[in-house]
Amino acid sequence: MLLPTTMRAMRKLRGQAGLDFCTIPVPVCGPRDVLIRVRITGICGTDLHIYNWDAWSQNRIKPPLTTGHEFVGDIVALGAEVHGLSLGQRVSAEGHITCGQCRLCRTGRGHICRTFKGVGVDREGCFADYIAVPAQNVWPVPAGVPDMFAAIYDPLGNAMHTVMSAPVSLKNVLVMGAGAIGLFAVSIAKVAGAANVMVVEPNATRIDLARKAGADLVLNPRTDDVPALVRRATSNEGPEVVLEMSGNAKAMQQAFSLVATGGTMCLLGIPGTPVDINWAEDIMFKGITIHGITGRRMFETWFQVDEFLLHHSARLAASVTHTMPCAAYEEAFALMNAGACGKINLTWA
Ligand code: NAD
């Protein structure tokens, strides 16, 4: 196939808010890489941080850089050393490029590799017509999975990894924060057999989306007596499993005070600063188990997302609220900054 030499890309060109739509060379496909023509990309909260040029991105991002790491596309070129993949194959990819050499990588824990490189964070991303990624990160998408969900294996994987870290079957599960990942976690927890999925979320749009995602009870921390209502819904015990997906300090403190004695706390949300937790009352004397969650297990989580998407993707339909052309990215980031959306996808056709 004859490939163009240049392409469109959404790039951070300098250290300030915003992104620029540029024309740049199509990436070179190294011997162990595949080159992918991007169909659809998802916008992640990380992309919003980079767009807004907040303190985290000022420390981490080195412009110029093409952002984005959630995508689906078609393979258009294969490196000379790549086997087992083919031209035209529809794929997504794990966005953490691990070293493969360290103690963690070599003991099946590449998701916490200390030197991983993030697509669209530490190296060129997918908000472009083409992206080159190592073949070992490529994930072939089963034929029955719709593009709009194939683009978001990555955040679905964050939700999946979090839910699968706790025994949710026939338990009371509380999800703190119904951003895109919290919404996905609600649907996944229901499919995984949770008896009762409760959500705490202050944003009116997302309260509505959490109900549509299948939550049994949705509470607003600004207007509801969350502790009393959660206790009433859990025979006074509190939820056996709490999935912290807000990154909000108050929500985290509330999560630790609500989790049942003997329960499990799964922490995905990233607080901007250290959070004060009552270690004695809320952790030790309650004998809880705490899981810190990073990324996706490679590649167990990806197989789980495959099965979820093949059998239950309809449950996610309401959580993907917008599909917009890539040129409308400023409108998309404005919606995210306003919290007026669930997941937003951008099309690159
Ligand atoms: P998001 O910002 O869209 O969602 C967070 C939600 O929490 C928002 O809807 C917000 O209204 C809600 N919230 C705010 N205050 C709250 C409160 N007091 N109680 C309950 N909810 C409250 O983020 P997202 O993209 O859905 O990601 C969720 C979190 O996970 C973020 O903190 C993100 O940084 C983090 N994250 C972690 C990993 C990881 O590997 N650990 C990966 C991706 C994202």
Ligand code: ZN
């Ligand atoms: Zn490693």
